[in-house]
Amino acid sequence: MSNSQTSNSQLSEAELKKALGELSGWSIEAGKLHRQYQFKSFVEAFGFMSSLALVAESMGHHPEWFNVYNRVTIDLTTHDAGGITAKDVELARKANQLAK
Numbered sequence: 698m699s700n701s702q703t704s705n706s707q708l709s710e711a712e713l714k715k716a717l718g719e720l721s722g723w724s725i726e727a728g729k730l731h732r733q734y735q736f737k738s739f740v741e742a743f744g745f746m747s748s749l750a751l752v753a754e755s756m757g758h759h760p761e762w763f764n765v766y767n768r769v770t771i772d773l774t775t776h777d778a779g780g781i782t783a784k785d786v787e788l789a790r791k792a793n794q795l796a797k
């Protein structure tokens with residue numbers, strides 16, 4: 698598989714830069730895709746997490762995340778690949794869609 702969209706390999710610097718340009722609110726922190734969301738309430742935050750959990754399970758790709766009241770902090774990396782892959786970018790994109 699040579700296509701980075703379908704393979705399970707780390708994105709290049711250029712690919713990562715391009716992806717970040719299309720992912721509002723996300724940055725790289727400690728080698729992981731990182732974003733913090735803030736909602737109006739705990740119920741909204743947890744509703745977002747519930748929806749994203751189902752997306753993650755269907756992708757077979759799971760977030761590292763942390764919730765305090767109305768905040769959800771997410772870090773994405775692909776353990777199998779030892780870095781950020783297209784799957785992390787895809788999950789980040791879906792998280793942004795759900796948080797709207």
Ligand SMILES: C[C@H](O)[C@H](O)[C@H]1CNC2=NC(N)=NC(=O)C2=N1
Nearest residue numbers: 757758759760774775776777778
């Ligand atoms: C066997 C299973 O598909 C793997 O362990 C998956 C599960 N979810 C995962 N999630 C993330 N974020 N990275 C992985 O490498 C990963 N691997």
